[in-house]
């Protein structure tokens with residue numbers, strides 16, 4: 001049974017959000033492919049840092065060790081932007097835009113942590129961390145608030161009264177009470193579709209999903225809630241509206 005905790009959900013939501021940002025940045029800046037920055041790395045960096053970040057004659061190792069100039073995303077970005085002229089590393093801010101530097105820093109950072117976009121761990125069993133997790137800003141532990149959600153929850157937005165707005169991609173928007181009781185799916189919100197297809201790389205794809213939910217910064221005064229969803233177009237061909245579509 002899937003167990004999702006308040007903390008667990010927020011992590012999933014954050015991961016999903018950062019993936020979307022990363023994907024948009026990459027697609028916007030380098031339309032070739034999601035892994036476009038792997039190619040940028042090979043072209044510009046591999047000669048010194050090795051084709052797998054393992055280091056080479058002219059450049060240091062970038063993987064499997066603590067970095068000398070800092071491991072955080074901000075520090076890696078700064079290393080790339082400013083370079084180390086005395087050691088032979090060019091300042092890439094001379095030839096790359098801020099966005100390109102961010103993307104290549106993301107590539108280095110994700111490769112260091114073993115993230116692989118071709119492996120979505122779609123059918124990996126869910127496991128809830130039991131130990132205290134320390135992050136840059138807070139330490140926290142996980143606590144189970146609700147069981148039995150769709151395997152694709154997407155986002156949460158805690159309400160000021162302690163209830164939690166929850167989106168599940170294929171089911172919709174609901175409200176989870178502090179003691180874990182889930183409301184019926186909220187009527188009048190965009191329709192969601194539950195059919196998906198699994199790509200060969202074990203990645204679940206679909207369209208017409210409920211995605212992010214967030215409160216307006218002045219929610220308490222104006223009551224605004226923002227929803228982000230995938231629209232299954234209303235003026236497109238029949239195929240787009242069929243349930244249980246499959247790639248042949």
Ligand code: HEC
Pocket residue numbers: 041044045046047048049058059060062066067068069070076079080084087088089090092104105108
């Ligand atoms: C001409 C060789 C050369 C090229 C090309 C080069 N680097 Fe470097 N880079 C170095 C050297 C040498 C250092 C080590 C600086 C030091 O020891 O202080 C370094 C350091 C770094 C660091 C900091 C490592 C640490 O331990 O803190 C990062 C991150 C980095 N490079 C990323 C890149 C990326 C990304 C590219 C391609 C866009 C790139 N480098 C291209 C030579 C190079």
